[in-house]
Amino acid sequence: MTIADLRRQNLILFEAVSGSRAYGTNLPHSDTDLKGVFVLPEDQFFGLDYVPQIANETNDEVFYELRRFVELLLKNNPTALELLGTPADCIVYQHPLFAQFQAENFLSKLCRQSFAEYAVAQIRKAKGLNKKINHPEPPARKSVLDFCYVTVGAGAQPVAGWLARHGYEAAQCGLANVPHLTDLYALFVDATPEQRHGYRGLVRDAETSQDVQLSAVPRGEQPVAYLSFNRNGYSTFCRVFREYWEWVAKRNAERYQNTVNHGKNYDAKNMLHVFRLLQMAGEIAETRQLSVRRPNREFLLQIRRGEFDYETLVAEAEQLVSRVEAAFAASALPEAPDKEAAEQVLRRVRQAFYETARSEEYRSA
Template sequence: MTFEALYLQNQFILLDCISGSKAYNLALPSSDTDKKGVFILPQGELFGFGKPQQLNNESNDEVYFELRRFLELLLKNNPNILELLSTPEECVIYKHPLMELIRPEHFLSKLCLDTFAGYATSQIKKAKGLNKKINKAFELERKSVLDFCYVVYSNGSVSLKEWLQEQQFRQEECGLSKLQHFKDVYLLYHQSQLKQGETFYGIVAGPGSADVQLATVPKGIEPLAVMNFNKDAYSIYCREFREYWEWVRKRNEARYQSTLFHGKSYDAKNMMHTFRLLNMAEEIALYKEVRVSRDDRDFLLKIRSGEFEYEELIQMVEEKMEKIKVAYEHSQLPLKPDEQYAESLLIQLRESFYRL
């Protein structure tokens, strides 16, 4: 079974729904139409190797889950799957009568604290990461090891580059030896201290070097300076530099420009969905139901349009999380769904469908 084959054999589609922002009642004129659904494999394909758990189109905005996978994800209280099962009627394109046997209240549990609120927490981290990246842009050319080296100088320290300039030295003319018992601390020498025919090969081997290099230093030569290479800071810088430009390469440019437009330096769409998930998590604990269509639309769209400061939203999230934890402590929801019930339901649904 392939995505294309499923559309040609749509009798195997059990549920076909509009999902995403349109189902959430959060759509804007520019919003795309996403679809999710459930299908059941033809009986003959159950006995072969090719048993797809999920089918989707190339753009991944239409996704269908095989019945078994759908129930497995329900057992895990996966937010996307619970939302799909609770899709508002106006967003349901087709629903097979057998789907009436799968009801959200049979699967909702205290796992939703982790799946809904936990996923919301990951979105907060994502928003924080974007906030950091926007406010800490990196230059096109990566700094070198030399930018993280410092020389003890005049009751303090100066950058190695500054010291070399003052001494009118080039790094290629210098050599280092390790200073014992001091992490990343070196004794520094210059070519002018060597005898004719002897040479140093530089503090670093080249512009792309990831570390300093040691030299063979003749006995009796006094060091000109003591140098420290802040290797930890250099490693952090290299990681953040790499992550920043990877993010620039992969980011959704239209969404990024929208973030810059409202001037709040956070991913407003992600932050909106953070609050949507937190509110849904609380509703599950209080009312034992998944409310997909949002009656808090105005508040959520205000977040998306950048009407709140980043720090204000973070504080609201922290306060909300405390309320949600209390709600789940007092909730009568089971700790987790009944796996045996789900398995018997899967068998019942398959037998009923294949008899039709």
């Protein structure tokens, strides 16, 4: 089933322009996102193939099935709640039955988690992006040997430098476990001209190996030093390196270029949403009202244009988080929406929708 099928079969309960155009923070080149609610055909709803939501290929048009929509409302999901607060100029279509869903019947203290904690996650994301921009990973991946150090007196040296200073090749070296000591190895060097000991080197392949390599050491051989493999450091590097280059491959080119252009090294659109979500959360706690169209458009657009320093915005956002937490602690909102009342509305709307559909089919027959 596609969105075109929903339109053709008159299954849509509600359709609206969402995102920046609903918030009032859109720019001339902003995309037009659509969100909506639909009702599955009656025979399909009672069958096995329940469809919770339908989206287009770019995911900028998303429609939720009625049951899924109510489930999201009961969780105080911001996307679902914002549909109930859609400004009039953004409503594309509204079935008369949809009026039975009102935001004030669903707002609760769960909004602290769904709005404010999501905003906190966005702050962390912004910090991570700041780090990626200011501390890019090199294109060449480090190897296991870059995390290996050889004991020298009371200190240690990187293994590559130690080998070079002593005129050794990694291939003539062998490693053996040191009992009771994790990631510490006795390092042996085969100094015989023909390398008759047959040591296997430090790693199997310097570029692809994920671990050091052990060798069989003849009895009586003495280690020339001890090698420590910083396994945790190597594991952390691999994760950060992978995440960085996955981010490079998947990042939104336009948003990244905007970040580069304003020179403040944070995703401005991401930070805009941090403040929008926190401000909405505070309003919900204090007024028990949901205001999707933002009254401080210019301030939010200043954030989007990168007119504030990153550190300043993060500090202000963290202060706003504290105020939101206090507002919810003092709020008279219920702890959670009334599930039983929501289910009654769900049943009533679905039954009425199906009855109307059957009547129209009867009249057209």
